[in-house]
Amino acid sequence: MSYSPEKPNPNPPLKRPPSWPDLWLKNTKALKHVVFTMQLQSLNKPDKTLIFDRPQSDRTLLLSDEILLHILSKVPKSQQNPNSLVCKRWLNLQGRLVRSLKVLDWEFLESGRLVSRFPNLTHVDLVHGCLVSPRNSGILLNHHRIVSIHIDSAFEAKGFIPKKYWLSNEVIDKGLKALASGCPNLRKLAMIAASEMGLLNVAEECSTLQELELHRCSDNTLRAIAACENLQVLKLIGNVDGLYSSLVSDIGLTILAQGCKRLVKLELSGCEGSFDGIKAIGQCCQMLEELTLCDHRMDGGWLSALSYCENLKTLRIRSCKVIDQSPGPDEYLGSCPALEKLHLQKCQLRDKRNVRALFMVCEAVREIVIQDCWGLDNDMFIMASTCRRVKSLSLEVCSLLTTGGLESLIFSWKEFQRLRVVSCNNIKDSEVSPALSTLFTVLKELKWRPDTKSLLSSTLVGTDMGKKGGKFFKRSRDLLSR
Known part of the structure; x- marks a missing residue:
């Protein structure tokens, strides 16, 4: 059977697959892609020696010690120890930041x-x-x-x-x-x-x-x-x-x-x-x-x-x-x-x-x-009534003091402004007199926890206690905002 150039050959010869030298010489774009993929995979590996054993891959070498110190000083304290494990340079620089x-x-x-x-x-x-x-x-x-x-x-x-x-x-x-x-x-x-x-x-x-x-x-x-x-x-x-x-x-x-x-x-x-x-x-x-x-x-x-x-x-x-x-x-x-x-x-x-x-x-x-x-x-x-200029009093775990003893003293202080009573078991809510509750309303600061079971008793409800103090704090916040 004769072969005619106008007709395709029904049995074409098999083509040889491209070899690695052919790709190396002709298809450099594909080669670059493969090399880039290998480098990207190496960056994701936990083995850091692939990165830091080569100085050309450490971009921080372009920074001076002063600039890198400034950057490391901004890192949170929880990350400072891990940063010192990166390389010897970072270890030394991190040591210079410790005070x-x-x-x-x-x-x-x-x-x-x-x-x-x-x-x-x-x-x-x-x-x-x-x-x-x-x-x-x-x-x-x-x-x-x-x-x-x-x-x-x-x-x-x-x-x-x-x-x-x-x-x-x-x-x-x-x-x-x-x-x-x-x-x-x-x-x-x-x-x-x-x-x-x-x-x-x-x-x-x-x-x-x-x-x-x-x-x-x-x-x-x-x-x-x-x-x-x-x-x-x-x-x-x-x-x-x-x-x-x-x-x-x-x-x-x-x-x-x-x-x-x-x-x-x-x-x-x-x-x-x-x-x-x-x-x-x-x-x-x-x-x-x-x-x-x-x-x-x-x-x-x-x-x-x-x-x-x-x-x-x-x-x-x-x-x-x-x-x-x-x-x-x-x-x-x-x-x-x-x-x-x-x-x-x-x-x-x-x-x-x-x-x-x-x-x-x-x-x-x-x-x-x-x-x-x-x-x-x-x-x-x-x-303590000898100290006539007292403005602030804090009592904590004073078990022998009573409400009457507290009242008799703080009424002798004309400039009194702040009171804190915590865990003083003999100071009772029920023993607070109307005069003392009225004094509470004009205090700038009050913390009243004589025991761990109660705050002020219901007998003080309706005395407007704390309202003037609240106005004082509101006024202070307004001044600070200005």
């Missing part, structure tokens, strides 16, 4: 890794790092607001933590020296059992140090603290029942007062002293505005030294068994002319002479807060 740190491993500080990892620290807490705890112990010795430590089963409760749980002074000094040399911009430091030499290194290297919290301190330690000329906030913890014992007396308080003349806030916890120590602080630290005494061991007569604190605005007394054993004659007590706030928390107010002397010294106060204080009955409470 506050609590150290649990002292070797991390002593080896210099802390300073190299976090060079811009301003707030450091070394309290837990100064203690050596058994790693596999399930027994936890805890003291609220101070410290918690794991102990072994051989621990004998003799009132103090054994020496084997404390780091030696040489080790602490070495760590403080590394911290001071690596973090010259340190502003706040908290530590325990520091020696004089270690704190001197901090005082010399960290001239910007403003806040210091020192546990288990003594008079000798305060010599070094006095070298911190720019110190403004200081918390000293001397003796803590059940944990440790150390001595802070008038000698240390005098040294402190002569060295730290820029103090604004001072807290003395478990410290001894007397009239002389508080007087030295009042005379030398003329910028002192806030003084807190917690579980103090002061000798009798210290209360009258508060009159030397001419610019004191806030006085806090917490967990004190006795305010002042022997306050002395009234003519020697004096007063704090600038005092605005008096806070009493978990104190024993059983001695009328002590309570009376305290209110006489605080006669200029504008705000009184009494929380969970034992022995405060109506006879004690009425002594």
